Amino acid sequence: MRRSIAGDLAVERERFEKLALEHLAAVYRLAMQLARHPDGASDLVQETYVKALRVSEGFMEQGGGMRPWLFKILQNVFYTSLAKSKRAPVSVDELHAAVADDPRPDEPAHAWDLEGLDWEHVDERLKSAVEQLRPEYRSVLLLWGVEGFKYREIAQIQEIPIGTVMSRLHRARSILADQLADLAEETGHKQG
Amino acid sequence: MSETPTARMIMLLCDGELAPREAEALQRLLESDPCQRSRLELQRGLRRRVAAVLQTGCEPPPGLADRVRRSLAETQHQIESTEESPRGSLVWSWLRGPQRANVFYVAASLTLVAGAVLVGIFGRPIDQWRRPAPLNLVSEAVPYVADEHIRCAGSAPSRLEKAKFKSPEKAASKLSDWLSAPVRVVGMTENLRQTGWEFLGGGYCGVPVAERSAHLLYTRQDLPQGPAMLSIFIVPDDGGYSVKRWGREVPLEPGALIELLPGPNLGREVTIYSDGVLVYFMVACYSGALDGVPNAIEDALKAPRR
Numbered sequence: 001m002r003r004s005i006a007g008d009l010a011v012e013r014e015r016f017e018k019l020a021l022e023h024l025a026a027v028y029r030l031a032m033q034l035a036r037h038p039d040g041a042s043d044l045v046q047e048t049y050v051k052a053l054r055v056s057e058g059f060m061e062q063g064g065g066m067r068p069w070l071f072k073i074l075q076n077v078f079y080t081s082l083a084k085s086k087r088a089p090v091s092v093d094e095l096h097a098a099v100a101d102d103p104r105p106d107e108p109a110h111a112w113d114l115e116g117l118d119w120e121h122v123d124e125r126l127k128s129a130v131e132q133l134r135p136e137y138r139s140v141l142l143l144w145g146v147e148g149f150k151y152r153e154i155a156q157i158q159e160i161p162i163g164t165v166m167s168r169l170h171r172a173r174s175i176l177a178d179q180l181a182d183l184a185e186e187t188g189h190k191q192g
Numbered sequence: 193m194s195e196t197p198t199a200r201m202i203m204l205l206c207d208g209e210l211a212p213r214e215a216e217a218l219q220r221l222l223e224s225d226p227c228q229r230s231r232l233e234l235q236r237g238l239r240r241r242v243a244a245v246l247q248t249g250c251e252p253p254p255g256l257a258d259r260v261r262r263s264l265a266e267t268q269h270q271i272e273s274t275e276e277s278p279r280g281s282l283v284w285s286w287l288r289g290p291q292r293a294n295v296f297y298v299a300a301s302l303t304l305v306a307g308a309v310l311v312g313i314f315g316r317p318i319d320q321w322r323r324p325a326p327l328n329l330v331s332e333a334v335p336y337v338a339d340e341h342i343r344c345a346g347s348a349p350s351r352l353e354k355a356k357f358k359s360p361e362k363a364a365s366k367l368s369d370w371l372s373a374p375v376r377v378v379g380m381t382e383n384l385r386q387t388g389w390e391f392l393g394g395g396y397c398g399v400p401v402a403e404r405s406a407h408l409l410y411t412r413q414d415l416p417q418g419p420a421m422l423s424i425f426i427v428p429d430d431g432g433y434s435v436k437r438w439g440r441e442v443p444l445e446p447g448a449l450i451e452l453l454p455g456p457n458l459g460r461e462v463t464i465y466s467d468g469v470l471v472y473f474m475v476a477c478y479s480g481a482l483d484g485v486p487n488a489i490e491d492a493l494k495a496p497r498r
Contacts, residue, residue: 013264013265013268016264017261017264021257021260021261024252024256024257024260025251025252028250028251028252028256029246029247029250032250033246033250038253042252042253042256042259045252045256045260046256046259046260046263049260049263049264050263050264050267053264053267053268054267054271122241123241123244123245123248126241126242126245127245127248130242130245130246138246141242141246142246144207144239145239145242145243145246146243146246146247150207150208150209151207151209166200166203169203169207170199170200170203173203173235173238173242174199176238176242177234177238180238
């Protein structure tokens with residue numbers, strides 16, 4: 001009898017492993033955006049898969065396969081470990097930043113002057129700007145830009161209101177566009 | 193639709209989040225306004241480049257998939273060992289069914305409320321309550337650490353996986369964070385080196401307490417029986433631990449060092465020490481290989497011998 005349980009679990013685990021590891025690259029990408037270091041990201045990925053296996057009985061397919069579910073677990077693992085390690089009170093800056101996450105009313109489109117910007121050569125500046133963003137902005141950017149999730153799906157994965165997804169995306173893109181505007185201006189000056 | 197589209201509308205159009213009719217209207221508006229159209233192009237260009245930047249250099253390292261597979265196998269092993277019986281799991285899965293679980297929660301809540309009322313009326317004051325029975329480390333933890341030690345000693349991949357922090361300083365720092373208490377790896381290493389043991393590494397561990405254990409590994413080459421490995425498992429001391437010796441429950445007191453010799457229920461000699469915050473379990477490959485280790489640790493931690 002014991003052998004049969006172990007056998008079932010082994011089969012379940014193999015099936016889980018096969019389905020879940022298909023998304024390893026995507027899970028690692030998100031882990032890198034959160035942990036920002038290959039070692040930390042690998043630890044995060046490992047812990048995510050172990051957690052996922054432990055709760056795999058509760059997995060229900062809601063469209064999109066296992067990927068959104070794994071992302072959700074990864075987010076939870078990351079923020080739980082962050083909460084454990086970060087016992088210091090929240091700084092005033094962080095509070096202000098948190099307030100800035102609130103959905104914003106419609107505002108007029110920014111008038112960035114990016115004319116003449118060579119898109120093929122902006123990656124370095126963009127990379128550095130992305131690295132300076134807070135993890136929650138980077139993860140929203142990744143889910144939106146690379147993984148191609150809709151706002152509703154991102155909201156479900158991150159367990160935040162859809163308005164917060166929109167405001168984070170808007171804010172992150174504004175910051176990046178500002179950086180590119182600076183670059184365009186610098187390039188313009190050099191050329192001029 | 194207003195005559196001047198907002199940043200939000202352009203963002204929604206770029207992201208395909210507008211309803212078809214709204215998207216069409218906005219597209220028409222943008223066609224007649226080159227300035228606004230350039231903003232849409234900017235958003236699209238930004239999205240393409242952000243996607244490219246976020247993917248660059250984010251490929252998983254070559255060994256990660258295998259590492260995850262090993263962890264999953266280890267987790268499965270742990271799940272199997274904690275699985276009580278098929279009947280138990282059926283009952284549990286029945287209780288966890290969505291509707292039955294609700295009934296169960298309501299019943300449990302009512303029982304708790306009734307219990308609290310009865311205790312309030314008939315119960316004794318809290319200071320007269322007996323403490324719960326202590327957790328017996330010999331039956332609850334020691335066999336597991338002995339098994340885990342044997343597993344790591346016999347498997348190079350398991351050893352490498354466990355000994356992920358190669359320097360004592362990094363191990364001390366990482367494992368202290370993990371256990372939320374100061375792990376004394378460095379002092380032990382220095383002392384153990386004098387007895388011939390070299391620090392191999394340390395890492396997170398699920399034994400003996402799931403998700404709250406650390407494992408330090410040491411190796412020694414000069415024993416007559418051949419190369420040997422020493423494991424030190426560390427768990428938080430939540431209090432209430434005891435050790436059963438000669439039929440008596442002996443409480444695990446902070447600062448006391450307890451040596452358990454191999455017997456019918458214990459295949460390896462295990463030494464236990466608690467500094468009041470963390471409990472250390474020491475296991476070696478050969479009986480007798482631990483010679484000098486408890487003394488070294490005792491010196492390091494200034495523990496009185498029991």
